[in-house]
Amino acid sequence: MDTLLILTVLIVIGALAFDFINGFHDTANAIATSVSTKALTPRRAIILAAVMNFVGAMTFTGVAKTITKDIVDPFTLENGSIVILSALIAGIAWNLITWYYGIPSSSSHAIIGSIAGAAIAAAGFGSLNVSGFGKIVQSLIISPILAFGVGFIVYSIFKIIFKNNNLPKTNKRFRYIQIATAALQAYTHGTNDAQKAMGIITMALIANGYASSTDIPFWVQFSCALAMGLGTSVGGWKIIKTVGGKIMKIRPVNGVAADLTGAAIIFGATYIHLPVSTTHVISSSILGVGAAHRVKGVKWGTAQRMIITWFITLPISGTLAAITYYILDLFF
Template identity: 45%
Template structure:
């Protein structure tokens, strides 16, 4: 049996590593459209996203509490369960970012945690009501993102319908930098908290605290690692979302980013851990479809949807198997 203190340290390190891979994997969520429209270079956009990811991470801790309380019973989770879940989700994130597949880091974390927890204690450890709320939120977030993106695009067309195209592109070139920053902030507000929730669970499992609260040092560390991962930049996913999914100009990029960011900021404050990847992808599809259905590359969109469907069961299986690898360290 391994000393629980070393398991706690392992969970904290792995949770922060997860946040790094989350930032690396999800850089595209904030900057794909601003790069796709050539408003900023990839490195300019990555630098902007890294800074605002860091700022956004301190916006709220409601999502962290949802991750810690609403998926599995935090009082029944062990440090080994968290180690297995985190290794599974990190492997998933690294593989998918290397092949350029924009899957959801949120789905991957939830699936891994469910799989490892079920391997440890069986289905009774799951919080069915909380999982249902989270899954509903994740299912409707791309739909709401698409509707908000499409609505904003139609509003822009109505307001600027008689303005020369070149002037519209010039106006939105500057506005899109703001919307990209807003998207980066909302990504930090939503996704940085997920590692915070895992660390809070680990502190409970270790016996350091009796309630699911996020210490300040965990907020700071999670924010810094998310920003560092974002700075690393997932170039292949940026290309998939920003260039291959739909042809975007600056007004479309602004509409997609603003619609997704508004939605993500609201749900982060409420405490629903939705997928930023799904939300921005849905928003881009909505904006493209509002212009012309043919402007969306539906073959690319279909492959992304298949990856979304595979993520939850795939990572749940990985978490389940990794738990059996590491259960020799269980007390």
């Protein structure tokens, strides 16, 4: 077995591992509100999210194509196998570190920053597709801001519509609605996040001469969808606890507003083929809903810690990937 094939196999395994970890790392955000309001038991929420993630991942491939070609050009990528493998190792490492400490950081930031960092280490800043990479970074920045604003507006509308309703009865009804919105949010998560690993595998296939176009092979789509679904079934209890309770005390009506907001923003990004951080979008939608409900009820200290993590993920993952590239380059 030649070295190129070995590296390709390692990349496929690494990408599926990244998707698996993404499943229990990021999907926790999608179901956190429904678990915290007891609309769903943790077990039922995770089963629902696993199924909906798989379905979502099998529905679209546009984001995968963006990841394949818009950060770097896979057809001209220097030492492509080592670059991609380094990016995966760095992205997985950062995901596991933040998962261990229960910090809802972004898998999207981690893998995008890692690809950029490894590519720069291999061939300098000129290796980046500046326009494509810039577009991706803009989507990562704008989406949480948009989620905060939309969440604030949606919950403000809810307050007007249901202001004269009996609060316990309203929350009971919304608890049933939240089962549907949690499923919807898990579905949209699958439509966006699972595609990142699809794009990475396809990038490696092109760079190593095993594919000639950015079309996503069916086996890649299916295996990534399955890996994310299995990862989701493992669960991410620490992050559920942070998102579901440490940002604000969430009631069913808050959860529905946040779920609808998150699903709308994520699916909108999927529709225009842009990767976004589901972690950022969902957490920001909860912050927006919380600010509309009662500003003092939001635990801004937790929000501040999350925001700091968001900002440091890109440069740290990029640096980790660059270091990993230099180490792997010594052996391959």
